Amino acid sequence: MTLPLDATTRYGFIAVLPDPASIRATVRLAEDLRFDSLWVGDHIAFAVPILDPLLQLAQAAAHSERLQFGTSVYLLPLRHPTPVAKQVATLDHLCGGRLIFGVGVGGEFPREYEACGVPVRERGARLSEAIPLLRRLWSGEPVASDGRFYPFPEVRLLPRPVQRGGPPIWCGGRTPKALERIAHMADGWLSYVVTPEMYREGLVAIARAAEQAGRAIERFGTGHLLFARIDDSHERALDTATAHLSQRYAMDFRKPAARYAALGRPADVAEKIAAFHAAGVRHILLDHVGPAKERDAQLERFAVEVRPLLSGL
Numbered sequence: 649m650t651l652p653l654d655a656t657t658r659y660g661f662i663a664v665l666p667d668p669a670s671i672r673a674t675v676r677l678a679e680d681l682r683f684d685s686l687w688v689g690d691h692i693a694f695a696v697p698i699l700d701p702l703l704q705l706a707q708a709a710a711h712s713e714r715l716q717f718g719t720s721v722y723l724l725p726l727r728h729p730t731p732v733a734k735q736v737a738t739l740d741h742l743c744g745g746r747l748i749f750g751v752g753v754g755g756e757f758p759r760e761y762e763a764c765g766v767p768v769r770e771r772g773a774r775l776s777e778a779i780p781l782l783r784r785l786w787s788g789e790p791v792a793s794d795g796r797f798y799p800f801p802e803v804r805l806l807p808r809p810v811q812r813g814g815p816p817i818w819c820g821g822r823t824p825k826a827l828e829r830i831a832h833m834a835d836g837w838l839s840y841v842v843t844p845e846m847y848r849e850g851l852v853a854i855a856r857a858a859e860q861a862g863r864a865i866e867r868f869g870t871g872h873l874l875f876a877r878i879d880d881s882h883e884r885a886l887d888t889a890t891a892h893l894s895q896r897y898a899m900d901f902r903k904p905a906a907r908y909a910a911l912g913r914p915a916d917v918a919e920k921i922a923a924f925h926a927a928g929v930r931h932i933l934l935d936h937v938g939p940a941k942e943r944d945a946q947l948e949r950f951a952v953e954v955r956p957l958l959s960g961l
Contacts, residue, residue: 649855649856649858649859649865650855650860651851651854651865651868651870651928652867652868653868653870653928653930654867654869654870654930654931655882655929656792656930657925657930657958657961658676658684658685658686658716658930658931658932659683659684659685659931659932659934659950659955660683660685660686660687660716660718660931660932660933660934661678661683661686661687661917661933661934661935661936661938661947662687662688662689662702662720662823662873662933662934662935663678663684663686663687663688663708664688664699664873664940665688665699665704665708666699666937668707671707671708671711672711674686674708674854675708675711675712675715676711676714677944677947678712679712679714679715680836681947681948681950681951682951683715683947683951684715684716684931685710685715685716685717685718685748685931685933686705686708686716686717686718687718687719687720687750687873687933688701688704688705688718688719688720688721688794689701689719689721690719690721690722690723691723691754691757691760692726692760692763692764693757693759693760693763694724694757694760694943695757695895695896695897695898696895696906699723700912701719702719702722702735702736702739705717705719705739705743705747705836706738706739706742708748709739709742709743709744710742713744713812715746716743716746716747716748717739717743717746717747717748717940718747718748718749718750718818718898718933719748719749719750719821720750720820720840720871720873720933721750721752721818721819721836721838721840722749722750722751722752722782723750723751723752723754723760724751724752724753724754724764724774724775724778725753725754725761725766725770725772725774725775725778726754726760726761726764727776728798729766729777729781729782729785729798730781730785730798730800730803730805732778732782733781733782733786733805734785734805736749736782736809736814737807737808737809737814737941740809740810740811740814740815740854741807741809741810742747743796743810744810745809745810745811746953747809747811747815748815748816748818748836748869749782749814749815749816749818750817750818750819750820750838751775751779751817751818751819751820751870752775752819752820752821752838753771753772753820753826754774755768755771755935756897770797771798772825772826772829773796774797775819776829776833777795777796777797777798778797778798779817779819779833779834780830780833781793781795781798782814782816782817783804783813783814785805786805786808786809786810786813786814787813788804788806788807788808789802789803789804790802790803790804791803791804791805802862816835816836817833817834817835817836818834818835818836818837818838818869818871819833819834819836819838819900820837820839820840822839822840822841822842822846822850824853824901825900827850827853827854827857828853828857830854831853831854831855831856831857831858831861831863832857832858832861832863834892835867835868835869836868836869836870836871837850837851837854837868837869837870837871838869838871838872838873838933839871839872839873839929840872840873841904841908842872842908843907843908844920844923844924844927844929845927847872847924847927847928847929848927848928850927851870851927868931870928870929870931870932871929871930871931871932871933872924872929872931872932872933873933873935874909874910874920874921874924874932874933874934875889875893875905875908875909875910875935875937876909876910876911876917876934876935876936876937876946876950877889877909877910877911877912877936877937877938877946878912878913878914878917878946878949878950878954879911879912879913880913881912881913882911882912882913883914883945885909885911885912886902886905886906886909886911888937888938888939889905889909889911889937889938890905891904891947892937892938892939893905893937898902905937909937914949914954914957915957916954917950917954918954918958921954921958922958922961923960924961925958930959934947936949
């Protein structure tokens with residue numbers, strides 16, 4: 649099987665939207681620089697402050713009639729899928745049907761699972777049970793569940809999302825089990841800390857598993873969250889990325905930053921993105937790694953200095 653990838657390459661960025669003024673300014677920046685999408689991350693408890701993603705996107709959606717909005721990624725196993733189905737359907741209405749629901753299992757911070765009363769070892773199985781439930785709940789038809797984690801009597805959630813069948817569900821993950829889950833039930837793959845070679849191999853594994861399961865895929869989204877820093881040299885960009893990511897993830901991130909991030913001069917960043925495109929990525933999510941006050945300048949440099957180098961993609 650060959651996965652049906654999008655013909656168009658799209659660019660978005662990870663945003664932090666702490667207050668109404670920042671939301672307005674960030675959406676305006678995305679519009680002015682002709683980005684295609686705006687994404688937010690998710691954690692209950694993290695090494696740095698983080699707000700709820702669905703509430704942030706609900707406010708952001710009020711300020712754009714063009715941008716797509718996405719979660720990268722929503723830790724679905726931390727929540728019961730029934731109220732999540734209602735919240736996401738509501739957000740799809742507020743976004744005008746321009747929502748991508750990226751989901752994943754996390755696990756880097758086990759205590760947030762403990763705080764939610766969810767065993768961290770169950771996160772993969774919970775995600776696999778929750779995804780089909782979301783689609784059934786979004787159908788608008790009566791739904792009951794006798795699942796292991798989420799049993800409930802018959803209910804009917806209305807209104808249905810704007811998008812037929814609900815927002816596309818893109819799954820994160822890079823382990824064999826995660827790729828198999830994507831092949832069996834996801835609408836796309838949203839990767840993180842992989843190389844272009846790993847991405848290409850992952851798509852092959854997804855296609856093979858989908859074919860073995862007898863699943864026919866009409867459209868498949870391919871996204872990648874890419875740490876990025878534009879600077880005068882690779883070494884300076886790496887130093888800045890290391891300081892930022894080590895604080896964010898509470899660990900020494902120099903080696904992962906060197907391996908996975910797009911760092912250096914505009915041509916260096918463009919080269920890394922082109923490699924991901926060749927591997928099958930069609931939606932790049934730039935994650936600014938550096939002081940927050942420099943984010944806007946970095947995004948402007950990408951729009952002015954990097955994106956023209958990618959015009960042939």
